[in-house]
Amino acid sequence: MAFWNKGESGPSEDQVLGVLKKVLDPDLRKDIVTLGFIRNLKIENGNVKFDLNLTTPACPVKDQMRDQAVALIKGVPGVSSVDVNMTAEVRQSPQSDKTSLKGVRNIIAVGSGKGGVGKSTIAVNIAASLGAAGARVGLLDADIYGPTTPIMLGTDAAPQSNGSRIVPSRAAGLKFMSMGLIAKADQPLIWRGPMATKALQQCLFDVDWGELDYLVIDLPPGTGDVHLTLAQSIPLTGAVIVSTPQDVGWRISMKTLRMFQQTRVPILGIVENMSYYICPHCNEKDYIFGQSGGSRAADQLGIPFLGEVPLDIAIRSQSDAGSPLVLHQPNSPSAKVLREIAEKVAAQVSIRSFEAPVLEVE
Amino acid sequence: MPLDPTASMPVKIKKVSPAELMIVWKDGHESHYPSPVLRRECPCASCRDEMTGARILLPMHVPDNLEMRGVHIVGQYALQFDWADGHHTGIFSFDLLRALCPCSYCRTQ
Ligand SMILES: Nc1ncnc2c1ncn2[C@@H]1O[C@H](COP(=O)(O)OP(=O)(O)OP(=O)(O)O)[C@@H](O)[C@H]1O
Ligand SMILES: [Mg+2]
Ligand SMILES: [Zn+2]
Numbered sequence: 224m225a226f227w228n229k230g231e232s233g234p235s236e237d238q239v240l241g242v243l244k245k246v247l248d249p250d251l252r253k254d255i256v257t258l259g260f261i262r263n264l265k266i267e268n269g270n271v272k273f274d275l276n277l278t279t280p281a282c283p284v285k286d287q288m289r290d291q292a293v294a295l296i297k298g299v300p301g302v303s304s305v306d307v308n309m310t311a312e313v314r315q316s317p318q319s320d321k322t323s324l325k326g327v328r329n330i331i332a333v334g335s336g337k338g339g340v341g342k343s344t345i346a347v348n349i350a351a352s353l354g355a356a357g358a359r360v361g362l363l364d365a366d367i368y369g370p371t372t373p374i375m376l377g378t379d380a381a382p383q384s385n386g387s388r389i390v391p392s393r394a395a396g397l398k399f400m401s402m403g404l405i406a407k408a409d410q411p412l413i414w415r416g417p418m419a420t421k422a423l424q425q426c427l428f429d430v431d432w433g434e435l436d437y438l439v440i441d442l443p444p445g446t447g448d449v450h451l452t453l454a455q456s457i458p459l460t461g462a463v464i465v466s467t468p469q470d471v472g473w474r475i476s477m478k479t480l481r482m483f484q485q486t487r488v489p490i491l492g493i494v495e496n497m498s499y500y501i502c503p504h505c506n507e508k509d510y511i512f513g514q515s516g517g518s519r520a521a522d523q524l525g526i527p528f529l530g531e532v533p534l535d536i537a538i539r540s541q542s543d544a545g546s547p548l549v550l551h552q553p554n555s556p557s558a559k560v561l562r563e564i565a566e567k568v569a570a571q572v573s574i575r576s577f578e579a580p581v582l583e584v585e
Numbered sequence: 586m587p588l589d590p591t592a593s594m595p596v597k598i599k600k601v602s603p604a605e606l607m608i609v610w611k612d613g614h615e616s617h618y619p620s621p622v623l624r625r626e627c628p629c630a631s632c633r634d635e636m637t638g639a640r641i642l643l644p645m646h647v648p649d650n651l652e653m654r655g656v657h658i659v660g661q662y663a664l665q666f667d668w669a670d671g672h673h674t675g676i677f678s679f680d681l682l683r684a685l686c687p688c689s690y691c692r693t694q
């Protein structure tokens with residue numbers, strides 16, 4: 224390439240790629256050229272144009288990487304302007320079973336030690352944030368006994384089927400399926416065998432999920448049949464653990480953590496929900512239950528800490544109204560916190576998809 | 586318990602023949618399992634007492650020529666086998682498989 228540019232004043236492709244090699248993806252710890260993020264590079268009359276193809280549209284550092292790339296290219300002699308087109312292609316996490324869920328690239332379970340800590344709230348807002356960022360997202364409510372997710376999404380229609388496959392509902396920009404709603408639909412086909420196990424497997428394998436970048440699974444609290452079935456049935460990309468500062472020293476979540484570790488499900492990180500209260504009058508943060516317990520626990524366990532979500536009436540009222548806060552009030556401080564958590568989850572997923580070994584039986 | 590936490594991470598799993606499974610581990614160790622040896626160690630509730638760990642299936646119940654028909658990966662932590670005697674309910678975690686390595690080095694550890 225450089226050869227053809229000899230004698231011309233314009234910068235060469237090698238020069239441009241050379242400086243772009245200085246831009247590192249902080250999560251994947253490699254430069255964006257080596258990672259194959261640079262696509263469709265065109266250099267014409269001093270204008271440098273390319274696609275920066277990231278591993279997720281919800282990349283937390285995409286602006287930073289773009290700005291750094293632009294600044295570096297502008298320093299190359301002969302460059303007059305730079306156009307970067309930001310694109311994203313969520314990579315497939317290694318799947319040993321290529322037949323089931325084959326269009327689904329990453330599967331993220333959201334669990335907790337005890338009930339009522341805000342798992343469903345966090346799962347719905349993570350899923351909706353990833354969807355709003357431009358990813359194709361599905362949400363599976365795997366709690367048969369207390370399905371709240373349909374309320375949070377404002378949809379409780381019984382699922383339809385198209386021949387042998389169940390068609391997921393659509394809400395909040397997501398494909399959505401609830402084990403509870405399948406129960407309501409009361410289709411005899413679905414309720415054979417051990418109930419929870421069978422229902423979960425149907426939600427995974429008999430639902431026409433199509434092409435998805437992320438499938439988020441809202442688990443029931445604690446550990447049980449559903450968790451084990453999930454860990455045994457599919458290679459999960461990873462799990463997010465939701466906890467609250469009141470879970471004394473995180474003891475309650477430890478059992479859930481250990482269950483995931485025993486089944487080798489990578490822990491994507493811990494979210495601390497209802498960490499602090501924002502005074503509606505002065506916007507002051509009040510850490511009612513003490514500060515930074517969650518991040519300290521995550522540090523000790525060597526697990527990423529994904530963030531602290533405030534106790535905010537708007538989070539709850541938006542859930543009750545069937546429209547996730549991140550979509551309905553995207554500029555509110557709590558929506559921003561939830562969005563950042565979703566971005567960190569997406570970043571952890573990208574890391575896992577690059578690192579995880581593909582297991583196959585030869 | 587292996588000292589190295591990556592020791593029980595397989596990098597290669599191969600059904601060499603109906604009589605033998607091979608696993609190469611992340612630390613480089615290579616394990617070769619004769620089918621009947623694995624079948625005798627089945628950890629499922631009908632082969633071993635869940636509470637005491639005592640054997641329900643006795644080694645002599647498994648013929649030395651028992652064959653392995655299929656091998657499946659369970660999630661990302663275990664293997665499941667279809668045995669010629671029709672049994673298939675045992676889930677062999679990678680930790681268990683590493684501990685069961687029949688090589689003379691592992692047997693003397
Ligand atoms: N950060 C928050 N601020 C205010 N209210 C919240 C917050 N997080 C959750 N809630 C509310 O707390 C209640 C419990 O939340 P949620 O249903 O998400 O918990 P869960 O862990 O899924 O519960 P379960 O164990 O029953 O599935 C809901 O009414 C929800 O709106
Ligand atoms: Mg819930
Ligand atoms: Zn058995």
Ligand SMILES: [Zn+2]
Pocket residue numbers: 614615616686687688689690691692
């Ligand atoms: Zn050995």
